[in-house]
Amino acid sequence: MRVVIAPDSFKGSLTAAAVCEAIGVGVLRAAPDAEVVRIPMADGGEGTLDCIGAATGGQEVRLDVSGPLGAPVTARYLLGADATSAVVELASASGLPLLPPDGLAPLRADTTGTGELIADAVHRGARDVLVCVGGSASTDGGTGLLRALGARFLDARGRELPPGGAALLDLARIDLDAVSEAVRATRFRIACDVTNPLVGPEGAAAVFGPQKGATPAEVELLDRALTRFADVLAEECGTSVHHLPGAGAAGGTCGGMLAVLDAAALPGCELVAAAVGLPAALVGADLVITGEGRLDRQSAGGKVVSHVARLAAEHRAPAVVLAGQLVPPLSPLHDLGLTAAFSIADGPRTLAEMTRSAPALLADTAEQVVRLRAS
Structure with a gap:
């Protein structure tokens, strides 16, 4: 199983590289033999x-x-x-x-x-x-x-x-x-x-x-x-x-x-994806996991998750977003190729608690996503 992890940073919480590592932990818990490709992404701003x-x-x-x-x-x-x-x-x-x-x-x-x-x-x-x-x-x-x-x-x-x-x-x-x-x-x-x-x-x-x-x-x-x-x-x-x-x-x-x-x-x-080699990494992918701190209407307007979803669709790979918060409607992202989106929140938490627990929450949610795919 080839899993490509290509998230944006979680602003104020984790860098894109740290998000990649946390998601990777969950992927390997669910599928120890998986080939995991970690590609931190950004949209041209900080990071x-x-x-x-x-x-x-x-x-x-x-x-x-x-x-x-x-x-x-x-x-x-x-x-x-x-x-x-x-x-x-x-x-x-x-x-x-x-x-x-x-x-x-x-x-x-x-x-x-x-x-x-x-x-x-x-x-x-x-x-x-x-x-x-x-x-x-x-x-x-x-x-x-x-x-x-x-x-x-x-x-x-x-x-x-x-x-x-x-x-x-x-x-x-x-x-x-x-x-x-x-x-x-x-x-x-x-x-x-x-x-x-x-x-x-x-x-x-x-x-x-x-x-x-x-x-x-x-x-x-x-x-x-x-x-x-x-x-x-x-x-x-x-x-x-x-x-x-x-x-x-x-x-x-x-x-x-x-x-x-x-x-x-x-x-x-597009510039970042080309520079970091994301299109080539998606060849043969069985699952693509991306993410950002808050998934909302703006996410479909040229943000990392929308571009990753579009590229994944071109390679016929399912694309999943993990986010701290989901704000509907998500249909514009689905129209771009996104398969599904999941919040990493496991119950009522303050923002400070979510920030501190983000790595563990990302790993836990990624594990459940991959278990479904690997079953």
């Missing part, structure tokens, strides 16, 4: 770097860079084994968890640190850079990232704008003369798991601004600032990203990279 690094190797590079408000932070990225490729995780340098809950600054936070990681990778020879953009603290359109690569954002008097999204209200011109030939020669891909446009009621400021500390008035200001940014990008770079699906990811970072760096935005799950 993606570790998943790809575990599967492909390479060198983890640690670097002191600018945090979301300029204070130094130690961040990391993955340099490929041949140093011609790199994986950069925005959350490592510019993520929301780097700021205290009472220290959020939605108007001033920026992505400079992520750009500094990219600049270092390019300096070391990387010409294929995958940027994973989940979990940002800013709504700056990626201007901090682009500034670290040589771009300048100027007002009508030719003065450089200060960091942050609010300053883009005064943007008049973008100067790209200092962007190096090495950066221009680099292929940039963006792993993102949202389809929000840059501006408007479903845009970066409106949808994600509040979780970064923006008040309703600040959301409105940031949306106007990003609109101005998009207007200038269209004038100077020839690319309109106002309503481009996905351009609003990571506070508009995706939009800025698409226009200035000619980056390609792709679903994070």
